[in-house]
Amino acid sequence: MRFKLRHMEVFRAVMLTGSVNAASKLLFVSQPAVSKLVSHVETTLGLRLFERSKGRLVPTAEAHALFREVEQVYQAAVRVDEFAHALALGPSSLLRVSCSASLAMSVVAPALVELKRKLPALTVSWQTTLMADMPMELLSKEAEVAIAAMPVLHEHLENVPFMYGSMVCAMPKGHRLEAQQEVSLADLAEEPVVLFKRDIPFGTVIAQACQQAGVELKSTIDVMRADQALALVEGGLGVTIVDNFATTGSALVIRPLREAIDLTAHFVYSRFAPPSRNASVFMQAVYKRATLLQRAIPEAFVPE
Numbered sequence: 680m681r682f683k684l685r686h687m688e689v690f691r692a693v694m695l696t697g698s699v700n701a702a703s704k705l706l707f708v709s710q711p712a713v714s715k716l717v718s719h720v721e722t723t724l725g726l727r728l729f730e731r732s733k734g735r736l737v738p739t740a741e742a743h744a745l746f747r748e749v750e751q752v753y754q755a756a757v758r759v760d761e762f763a764h765a766l767a768l769g770p771s772s773l774l775r776v777s778c779s780a781s782l783a784m785s786v787v788a789p790a791l792v793e794l795k796r797k798l799p800a801l802t803v804s805w806q807t808t809l810m811a812d813m814p815m816e817l818l819s820k821e822a823e824v825a826i827a828a829m830p831v832l833h834e835h836l837e838n839v840p841f842m843y844g845s846m847v848c849a850m851p852k853g854h855r856l857e858a859q860q861e862v863s864l865a866d867l868a869e870e871p872v873v874l875f876k877r878d879i880p881f882g883t884v885i886a887q888a889c890q891q892a893g894v895e896l897k898s899t900i901d902v903m904r905a906d907q908a909l910a911l912v913e914g915g916l917g918v919t920i921v922d923n924f925a926t927t928g929s930a931l932v933i934r935p936l937r938e939a940i941d942l943t944a945h946f947v948y949s950r951f952a953p954p955s956r957n958a959s960v961f962m963q964a965v966y967k968r969a970t971l972l973q974r975a976i977p978e979a980f981v982p983e
Contacts, residue, residue, distance in 0.1 A: 682724060684752075684756075686719075687749045689720075692705045693713065697735055699713045699717070699736065717736070726745075728745070772802055774802070774803050775805075776791070776806075776824060776826070777805075777826070781922050781925035782826050784928070786826065786924065787805070787826055791961070794960060818833075820949075820952070824961065827947050828844065828944055830943070831947045836948070837947065838946070840943045840945050840976055841965070841966050841976055842969040843941070843943055843975075844922055844942040846921065846940035848918055848919070848935075850918040850919075851913070851915065851931060854932060856934065860934070864894040864938050868894050870896075870897075872919060875903070875920075884940055899917055906925060909925065924944065953982075959982040963982075966979060
């Protein structure tokens, strides 16, 4: 391997600090050692990474591109270090959780609060992610359990439905459609609408519903997450269609769609690794939260 981990560490330090002097202090090594290694990396890789200007190192375009990749490696190393530390405390002291962004505040955050009250010594790593990325996270054990707004279809993943939901229309107060008890897709045909990108699950189900209704909606801005859509609508960019999981606590006016677009939230985990005790306690807390929101599936199986 030409670009070794030590090279990455020094390169990252120079990128962050902007000089050999500052990088040497950050790494607790001598300036000549840093300067020599930077030159060695440039020679070995055949890349000009820095321009020398008045005692500072100015990154080239190649350096910025390389830094983005190195930073991913560094963050992965940090996660490994945290994981090793947790293992030293005991194999049951760590829980890694992933969730759809729209479920983060209304469901997952309250469940994690309850989990930490029950297990205060438990270390929890929590991240929001796209459903398309969940299979890799779960199968690589970056996450033990995921909370998804829709099923995540993969031959090696188990999906357990636990909560009902639906797509709804969100609009500012005083909007012309506020007086209606429900809103049809045709009602939105002449409205500026913030929509999910068509190549993600939410965008796909909305596009299919519009096709079935014979309606074409005009997207003002395409987004990846419901919180982005809601923020844009609050800022005055029209209306949006989002999952009702994301609308808890919103100041916007929420109306159901006449063309029902039903959703079902799922627990998702690897078939090769059944939920641990900590994951089961977490899933029970999530289900309890769903029950409080009156959306829980009565017959849902939640591991004890």
